[in-house]
Amino acid sequence: MDPRIREHAKIISMHSTSIGKGDNVVIDANPIADDLVTALCEICAEIGSNPLVIRERTGTRFLRAYLNSSKGGFQIPTHELALFEKMDVYIAIRGGGNASEMSDVDQKKMNDYNLVKKPIRDERLSKRWCLTQFPAPENAQRASMSTEEYENFVWDAIIRDWDAQKNHQQKLLELLENGDEIHIVSGDTTDIKMNIGGMIPINDYGNHNLPGGEVFTAPIIESVRGEVVFDIPLSYKGKEIENTYLKFEDGVVTDYDAGKNGELVGEILSADQGAKSVGELGIGMNRGIDRFTNNILFDEKMGDTIHIAIGMAYSDTVGKGKRKNESSVHVDMITDMSKDSYIELDGELIQVDGCFVFEAGFKQK
Amino acid sequence: MDPRIREHAKIISMHSTSIGKGDNVVIDANPIADDLVTALCEICAEIGSNPLVIRERTGTRFLRAYLNSSKGGFQIPTHELALFEKMDVYIAIRGGGNASEMSDVDQKKMNDYNLVKKPIRDERLSKRWCLTQFPAPENAQRASMSTEEYENFVWDAIIRDWDAQKNHQQKLLELLENGDEIHIVSGDTTDIKMNIGGMIPINDYGNHNLPGGEVFTAPIIESVRGEVVFDIPLSYKGKEIENTYLKFEDGVVTDYDAGKNGELVGEILSADQGAKSVGELGIGMNRGIDRFTNNILFDEKMGDTIHIAIGMAYSDTVGKGKRKNESSVHVDMITDMSKDSYIELDGELIQVDGCFVFEAGFKQK
Numbered sequence: 001m002d003p004r005i006r007e008h009a010k011i012i013s014m015h016s017t018s019i020g021k022g023d024n025v026v027i028d029a030n031p032i033a034d035d036l037v038t039a040l041c042e043i044c045a046e047i048g049s050n051p052l053v054i055r056e057r058t059g060t061r062f063l064r065a066y067l068n069s070s071k072g073g074f075q076i077p078t079h080e081l082a083l084f085e086k087m088d089v090y091i092a093i094r095g096g097g098n099a100s101e102m103s104d105v106d107q108k109k110m111n112d113y114n115l116v117k118k119p120i121r122d123e124r125l126s127k128r129w130c131l132t133q134f135p136a137p138e139n140a141q142r143a144s145m146s147t148e149e150y151e152n153f154v155w156d157a158i159i160r161d162w163d164a165q166k167n168h169q170q171k172l173l174e175l176l177e178n179g180d181e182i183h184i185v186s187g188d189t190t191d192i193k194m195n196i197g198g199m200i201p202i203n204d205y206g207n208h209n210l211p212g213g214e215v216f217t218a219p220i221i222e223s224v225r226g227e228v229v230f231d232i233p234l235s236y237k238g239k240e241i242e243n244t245y246l247k248f249e250d251g252v253v254t255d256y257d258a259g260k261n262g263e264l265v266g267e268i269l270s271a272d273q274g275a276k277s278v279g280e281l282g283i284g285m286n287r288g289i290d291r292f293t294n295n296i297l298f299d300e301k302m303g304d305t306i307h308i309a310i311g312m313a314y315s316d317t318v319g320k321g322k323r324k325n326e327s328s329v330h331v332d333m334i335t336d337m338s339k340d341s342y343i344e345l346d347g348e349l350i351q352v353d354g355c356f357v358f359e360a361g362f363k364q365k
Numbered sequence: 366m367d368p369r370i371r372e373h374a375k376i377i378s379m380h381s382t383s384i385g386k387g388d389n390v391v392i393d394a395n396p397i398a399d400d401l402v403t404a405l406c407e408i409c410a411e412i413g414s415n416p417l418v419i420r421e422r423t424g425t426r427f428l429r430a431y432l433n434s435s436k437g438g439f440q441i442p443t444h445e446l447a448l449f450e451k452m453d454v455y456i457a458i459r460g461g462g463n464a465s466e467m468s469d470v471d472q473k474k475m476n477d478y479n480l481v482k483k484p485i486r487d488e489r490l491s492k493r494w495c496l497t498q499f500p501a502p503e504n505a506q507r508a509s510m511s512t513e514e515y516e517n518f519v520w521d522a523i524i525r526d527w528d529a530q531k532n533h534q535q536k537l538l539e540l541l542e543n544g545d546e547i548h549i550v551s552g553d554t555t556d557i558k559m560n561i562g563g564m565i566p567i568n569d570y571g572n573h574n575l576p577g578g579e580v581f582t583a584p585i586i587e588s589v590r591g592e593v594v595f596d597i598p599l600s601y602k603g604k605e606i607e608n609t610y611l612k613f614e615d616g617v618v619t620d621y622d623a624g625k626n627g628e629l630v631g632e633i634l635s636a637d638q639g640a641k642s643v644g645e646l647g648i649g650m651n652r653g654i655d656r657f658t659n660n661i662l663f664d665e666k667m668g669d670t671i672h673i674a675i676g677m678a679y680s681d682t683v684g685k686g687k688r689k690n691e692s693s694v695h696v697d698m699i700t701d702m703s704k705d706s707y708i709e710l711d712g713e714l715i716q717v718d719g720c721f722v723f724e725a726g727f728k729q730k
Contacts, residue, residue: 024444031396034426041427045434050442053427055418061399062406062418069410077415079389079451086444 001035004155008132009039012091013047015162016130016207023049023088030058032096033134040091049089056080057092060101067105067113074116084123094297095134099142100238111328132158132210133297142235143293150293157211157288157298165213166205169285171358172215172350176201179345182219182281184228184306186341192226192248192308194219194281198319204301213286213301218313221325222251224278228308232292232299232334236264240294244333246310252276253310268310274327280309280317282332283343283351296332304338304354366400369520373497374404377456378412380527381495381572388414388453395423397461398499405456414454421445422457425466432470432478439481449488459662460499464507465603476693497523497575498662507600508658515658522576522653522663530578531570534650536723537580537715541566544710547584547646549593549671551706557591557613557673559584559646563684569666578651578666583678586690587616589643593673597657597664597699601629605659609698611675617641618675633675639692645674645682647697648708648716661697669703669719 013019025044029037037053044051055062084090102110133139133154140150176182180197184190199217206212227247234241243259253276258265269275287303300307311327318324337343342365343351350357352365378384390409394402402418409416420427449455467475498504498519505515541547545562549555564582571577592612599606608624618641623630634640652668665672676692683689702708707730708716715722717730 022440024442026444037424038426038430041431042434045431046436048436048438048440050440050444051427051431052442052445052448053420053424055420059402059418061403062416065403066406066410066416069407071411071413073413075387075413075415077389077417079391079415079448080417082447082451083417083444086447 001039002151004151004159005035006039006042007159008155009036009043011158011162011206012130012132012210013040013043016132016210017089017091017128019044019047019049019089021048023047024086025049025051025089025091026083026087027051027053027091027093028055028057029053029091029093029134030055030096030136032136033093036093036134052083054083058094058097060097064101064105067109070109072109072112074113076116076119081120081123084120084127087124087127090124090127090129092129092131093134094131094139096136096138098138103238129208130210131208131297133295139295142295145293153291153293157213157286157301158206160206160211160286160288162206162212165286166203169203169205169213169215172283172285172356173201173203175345175350175357176215176217181346183344183347184335184337185343186229186335186337189229189245190227190335190341192224192228194225194278195223196220196281198322200317200319202314202317209297209301211286211289211298211301213289213303214282214284216280216282216317218317218325219278219281220251221277221323224248224251228335230308230333230335232302232305232336233294234331234333235294235296236261236268236331239264241265246333248278251278268329268331271311271329272327274325275311275329277310277325278308279311279313279325279327279330280307280332282307282309284334299334300332302334305334305336306343307332307334309333366404367516369516369524370400371404371407372524373520374401374408376523376527376571377495377497377575378405378408381497381575382454382456382493384409384412384414384454386413388412389451390414390416390454390456391448391452392416392418392456392458393420393422394418394456394458394499395420395461395501397501398458401458401499417448423459423462425462429466429470432474435474437474437477439478441481441484446485446488449485449492452489452492455489455492455494457494457496458499459496459504461501461503463503468603495573495575496662498660504660507660510658518656518658522578522651522666523571525571525576525651525653527571527577530651531568534568534570534578534580537648537650537721538566538568540710540715540722541580541582546711548709549700549702550708551594551700551702554594554610555592555700555706557589557593559590559643560588561585561646563687565682565684567679567682574662574666576651576654576663576666578654578668579647579649581645581647581682583682583690584643584646585616586642586688589613589616593700595673595698595700597667597670597701598659599696599698600659600661601633601696604629606630611698613643616643633694633696636676636694637692639690640676640694642675642690643673644676644678644690644692644695645672645697647672647674649699664699665697667699669701670699671702671708672697672699674698
């Protein structure tokens with residue numbers, strides 16, 4: 001076994017989910033990650049916790065077969081719900097599989113099914129949980145990398161000093177907690193403003209997402225105005241959308257375009273009313289992630305980037321008395337901030353060309 | 366997908382476990398059986414039942430890692446128990462894996478763990494359940510067969526007219542229900558008698574075991590007397606025991622030997638008091654299973670054989686007021702009855718050289 005796999009397991013169990021004696025653990029993983037599951041079982045035994053391995057979230061072949069053979073009329077699987085109710089820690093390991101597996105499943109059937117299973121998702125999210133990645137050849141292929149290079153990439157991004165990362169990100173968090181208007185400028189294509197006063201910024205240091213490495217919040221919905229070009233590609237339904245352009249007025253998209261597959265942008269925006277507004281602003285701070293790999297779990301944490309998600313806002317980012325953007329979609333779109341770019345908070349520069357005001361080497365533009 | 370896989374799935378779901386609308390189903394399978402799991406998910410969807418795929422019983426690598434890293438002091442995993450409590454149907458699919466995976470696990474730790482998990486096993490066995498086999502290369506290797514030949518073998522044994530098989534076996538069952546003393550003779554090495562009056566014979570026609578194909582019961586413990594040589598090899602802890610010889614007096618083994626690995630027979634017999642007595646007599650009737658394949662799920666159902674298990678008796682075979690043999694072991698041992706052999710029931714021949722009295726071609730010896 002690659003020794004980094006046991007390191008990875010240690011970070012999941014100790015740092016991300018704090019597994020304790022007597023905890024009931026569910027590990028949801030594709031078979032390609034069996035080494036990592038085995039390492040997690042070793043640690044669970046050392047701690048005195050109880051692992052059970054399932055393939056619910058990761059069994060896309062099974063789910064496709066199930067949905068395509070179903071006539072609808074889904075019921076909540078009460079045995080699965082009972083499992084999650086008695087569970088303390090949930091670990092989902094992505095890796096392998098066919099990213100296009102659900103491409104021939106009827107979207108409405110999928111939505112109906114997801115709606116029926118919402119109590120199960122809610123139960124899962126109410127526990128300690130972590131979503132992480134095993135570096136499988138299929139994922140390396142999506143990143144246009146060799147498997148070995150991709151392994152190095154994944155474990156470099158995951159096996160980090162997360163306490164140091166947390167402290168580093170905390171500096172940005174404190175700025176955002178005390179600020180209101182954010183102004184993001186990149187080249188001559190992106191110039192967008194939004195207000196975050198009263199909303200709650202979150203420090204993602206590798207607990208729910210591993211790798212972590214971002215600070216994110218939700219904006220006041222109506223405050224978003226300006227134009228933005230997302231120059232990091234976006235993968236949607238197995239297709240790549242390039243250079244998505246969005247124009248916001250009073251918090252709503254009033255114009256859009258893309259360099260490639262623009263009709264998919266239209267499809268996303270027309271999902272429902274909330275799909276035309278912003279649900280999340282995130283600032284990527286994991287410099288172990290130094291390139292786009294066609295995997296949002298990594299891409300959105302990339303150092304020197306920002307991302308804006310249209311659609312659903314996360315409840316824990318919405319301040320008391322503020323409106324939460326509701327939508328059936330949540331699509332993250334990323335802009336590179338490493339060159340010819342800056343972020344201002346209430347008129348003060350907090351980042352120039354990817355370098356934060358609290359970092360050595362920060363220069364006013 | 367091999368079309369026989371969907372046939373296999375149909376037999377599991379329709380014949381063996383009678384899955385119905387709204388049933389909560391758990392499928393416990395190794396990844397090598399993903400095609401069969403996919404086919405089962407299709408059928409579950411057509412019926413309107415809810416499948417969940419786990420790797421508890423089949424995840425031996427995980428279990429080995431868990432046990433070898435544990436300091437003991439096991440607790441019952443209450444999330445797993447809750448899952449099985451709300452479950453209606455349990456399907457375990459053997460296939461793949463390393464048959465020697467548990468060879469370096471401490472036996473006492475294993476026993477302690479199994480004891481703690483007994484309520485989970487009991488819960489599982491209280492539901493509709495089926496144990497079946499996927500023809501993986503690893504299993505073909507243990508049978509000394511090519512993978513394709515083994516696939517043909519497995520599906521020939523499983524994809525059968527189980528109603529016809531049931532009716533055929535029912536004829537033997539009715540004889541046994543009305544008889545008492547069984548006398549089994551094979552060559553000049555096996556001559557054993559036992560009484561089954563008041564015990565309950567069971568017709569195994571592919572419900573709990575797929576393939577099925579035996580009629581089995583428990584004898585009155587003290588009634589077993591005589592000598593038997595089991596000329597079909599027995600696999601125990603990954604080792605093969607050949608030509609096991611047992612001598613019974615008043616229901617207890619008083620002498621033993623084997624052509625190979627005889628010390629393992631001694632180990633089995635010394636597990637506890639019940640390990641020295643018989644817990645089961647079975648008569649194999651599946652003529653689709655025409656050879657030994659080093660897999661007890663198949664071997665014990667082989668046509669023209671009998672098997673005797675030392676150790677634990679199954680509760681449902683023990684008649685009211687009769688004593689149930691209790692033991693931590695249950696080891697099936699098989700004797701070929703196809704040549705120079707016969708079975709008498711209360712002094713009347715019921716089988717000669719594998720041919721039953723109710724079959725065409727039956728001849729008195």
